[in-house]
Amino acid sequence: MTKRKSIIILATVLLAVGILGGTVLSKRWNQPLGESLALPTATLAPPTATETAPTPIAENTGSGQAASPTPLQPETPLPTSTATPIPTATPEPLCGGPPVMTILALGVDTNSYLYGLADAIKLVRVDFVTPKVTVISMPRDLWVQIPGLEASGVTEGKLNQAYFYGSPGMGYYDGPGAGPGLMARTLQNNFGFAVDHYGTVNMYTFVRMVNAVGGIDLYLERDVDGRPVDEKTEDMGYFYAGYNHMTGEAALRFSRIRKTDNNFARMDRQKMVLCALKDKLLRPEVLPDIPDLIASFQGSIVTDLSPAQISQLACLLPKLDDENIIFGKIPEDELTGTSRWDARNGHNTFVWDVDPQVISDYLARFQAGEWPVYSGEGAGCPPPVEPRW
Incomplete structure (x- = not known):
């Protein structure tokens, strides 16, 4: 065992003991930090019909009457030896977690939670048995039906607008979970995918989180240009190829660049961040500080996870091998770019058009842990970048 892994394991134990010792007696340990989703239970499809044995066909004897079918004689079974099955142990979930947990992770394009669009929409599947974490980026410009807002004149829009209409400042939606809750309902109604929990971070909190760990380090294969392309485009800066140390502010700008290429390239940059x-959280000098980091940000993140569940997720992080952290996205060739009339805003807008069943099929495989699969370069995280500063 390497020195680094020994330190990681020790820090993980300290993390678990520190969090548990401080709050295990609290009544809030297992209580959600925010309003639970309370999504409707999905209806299972009826079982398919089973095959029946074919009816024997009577032979024609030539007398005008059909002879009774000749019954088949059963074959004499060969003697077989009966082996006593050896019971196999069922692996237990690690860190006291459930076998699988799914989380809707949202990044909001404002500094508060009263308003805003969902700038980043991720579905996270956490497998506590393997262990494995799979992250799917959902295209924010998908055109979807938005449920529950008919009285306000809203029936459809872009996927990222589901958060906007559900946010407290808009006053359209009074269901559970506010913006994340309406986003979760929209995903379920359109694609049949129900998440267990949600977590939402605004821009201000994201910047603070990155700065709290001392920034992040990335290696860029090429320059990334985030300068304005017109007077309406926000200046996101220019990032040179090679090694880059980014503060929270720089990491946020880097994650939001899309005007110079497209939203799929932006998803790749968000994955890099x-x-x-x-990688920074797993560094030996940072790991022991995770309990304090969790405590300091509990009031800044909108989530229905409980402190116990957050502790389980933090415990699992150092146990993940690189090939068991997998990123994916809906293939671009499944989507058709077009424009739709946005009645609420009074103009045409770019959207991705797609058969909802196509998305449903991908998400069903994602839910079952069958997609995406690790395929080497591009599927998982790049090698950690050692800081040079």
């Missing part, structure tokens, strides 16, 4: 943040 998440991987770099994961």
Whole structure:
């Protein structure tokens, strides 16, 4: 066992003991930090019909009457030896977690939670048995039906607008979970995918989180240009190829660039930032501080996870091998770019058009742990970048 792994394991134990010792006696340990989703239970499809044995066909004897079918004689079974099955142990979930947990992770494009669009929409599947974490980026410009707002004249819109209409400042939605809750309902109604929990971070909190761990380190294969392309475009800066140390502000700008290429390239950059943040959290000098970090940000993140569940997720992080952190996205060739009339805003807007069943099929495989699969470069996190500063 390497020195680094020994330190990680020791820090994980200290993390668990520190969090548990401070709050295990509290009544809030297992209580959600925010309003639970309370999504309707999905209806299971009826079982398919089973095959029946074919009816024997009577032979024609030539007398005008059909002869009774000749019954088949059963074959004499060969003697077989009966082996006593050896019971196999069922692996237990690690860190006291459930076998699988799914989380809707949202990044909001404002500094508060009263308003805003969902700038980043991720579905996270956490397998506590393998262990494995799979992250799917959902295209924010998907055109979807938005449920529960008919009285306000809203029936459809972009996927990222589901959060906007559900946010407290809009006053359209009074269901559970506010913006994340309406986003979760929208995903379930359109694609049949129900999440267990949600977590939402605004821009201000994201910047603070990255700065709290001392920034992140990335290696860029090429320059990334986030300068304005017109007077309406926000200046996101220019990032040179090679090694980059990013503060929270720089990491946020890097994650939001999309006007110079497209939203799929932005998803890839968001993945780079998440991987770099994961690498920083696993550094020996940072791991012991995770309990304090969790405590300091509990009031800044909107989530229905409980402190116990957050502790389980933190415990699992250092146990993940690189090939068991997998990123994916809906293939671009499944989507058709077009424009739709946005009645609420009074103009045409770019959207991704797609058969909802296509998305449903991908998400069903994601839910079952069958997709995406690790395929080497591009599927998981890049190698950690050692800081040079």
